[in-house]
Amino acid sequence: MTITERDIMGGLAKGLAVIETFAADRPRQSISDVAAASGLDRATARRCLLTLAHQGYAEWDGKFFTLTPRVLRLGTACLASMPMPAIVQPALDALSDRIGESTSVSILDGAEIVYVARAAQRKVMSIALMPGSRLPAYCTSMGRVMLATLPEAEARSRLETSPRPARTPHTLTGIDQVMAEIARVRVQGYSVIDQEVEMGLCSMAVPLMNARGQVIAALNLGRAAGPEPMAEVAQRLLPELQAVAAQLRGLLR
Amino acid sequence: MTITERDIMGGLAKGLAVIETFAADRPRQSISDVAAASGLDRATARRCLLTLAHQGYAEWDGKFFTLTPRVLRLGTACLASMPMPAIVQPALDALSDRIGESTSVSILDGAEIVYVARAAQRKVMSIALMPGSRLPAYCTSMGRVMLATLPEAEARSRLETSPRPARTPHTLTGIDQVMAEIARVRVQGYSVIDQEVEMGLCSMAVPLMNARGQVIAALNLGRAAGPEPMAEVAQRLLPELQAVAAQLRGLLR
């Protein structure tokens, strides 16, 4: 069965779009704000917002709307329904203890990676990463590892349709540069990043497969840039990451 | 302006209800499963699910539906739009380092607390807590502190309409027991829990106020139960918690 035009509920799609207009830089919005941000008619945006408020997903002071923590239930329903966090967390903690570095697991969503689990050792990044946090895929080790498992055209298309700012002087931004690096990653089976996300931060990642061999996530370690060249660090710690990936392979479905 | 019946979009409300039917124990559902769980007609549930799939919030293998990580955007839009995590995280990290215990900040949603930020020292709980995680309010130190700031009738009503299982032999489960404890917490200004959530886990919490004096969250520390009586620990560490709460009071709005 294929999804036909007739089976789509406009109201639901619009309401979800309305929720997504609430971002970090626009936590409080008026009806007109939302209408402008979502492209909906003001009357429609108003009905969406009032519905959200009525259902407890938003609050309204008569002028501005704010999302409530109830909205988190929608997202965490998904996270909780993924067995992944619970399964990988213990392995992540153990690995992090053993190698003394921060480790994370993320999945790919479009052109972004989404953190699923994390074992932090020290703060090496200025931004706090936690489950649910997102980073662009093009400049992260986990992103590149997962993009490398997609068909070339698919990966390229995802990268083309999203911005690739130069987050640091080292960031690869050109589509061909990134695709070439991804091709390299595909061959060698892991990805190493040297200060492309943030100055002072290096990371490396390997793919996580389920029992059937499908790549469903990525595992990485992040560390502060130091005197030891990242290539050497990679050679030293790669077996550790691969061992955990192999161990998890049997546990993930 | 008040929300009238006419301003509510049924489709949106139903679709959100559909998302919420996906929980940890039911990650994959057929159309009929969702219809039964949500009380919707099968035809309606079907259109909701097809819409979610079409918008990228769900996946469909022809038989079962699964939520995608895209759903996380809905929730994290809210978390990110709260200035709280970013503001409290540094203070939390510093506090955690200073006292050598895990600390957290959570907010109240109905009869549950929702973790907003966390600085973990060691694993003391069997379940992994992270931003977005939920625990019932009745048996947690942060929950009791926040319930204590509500009107008595409101707090009681929230507790009455949600289950209060005996998670350990120490858990207070009777509504009057819990309300009495909450009354005590209201007077003394902080809450101490001794192994009511999980055996071996103790915690204490203080309220977090914004600049106007409204309680908007709670701050706690969690530690493994040890030889030192929790009452003594509380006396020793209470000033630390209160100092952080006072410091944050000026930063939160």
Next chain:
DNA sequence: TGAAATCCGTGCGATATGTCAACAAAAAGA
């Protein structure tokens, strides 16, 4: 302060959606 611009709430006609019932296909049970 006064005028212009913006914003919010509300009818209205056209259209989309919800509900119900029916039916075929698949699954479960005997």
Next chain:
DNA sequence: TCTTTTTGTTGACATATCGCACGGATTTCA
């Protein structure tokens, strides 16, 4: 295997919703 039950899909009709346009309230700005 055949029957019974459940499930997915579709059609029809009553109803809810969309987008537009309008008026009053509020805000902005000179």
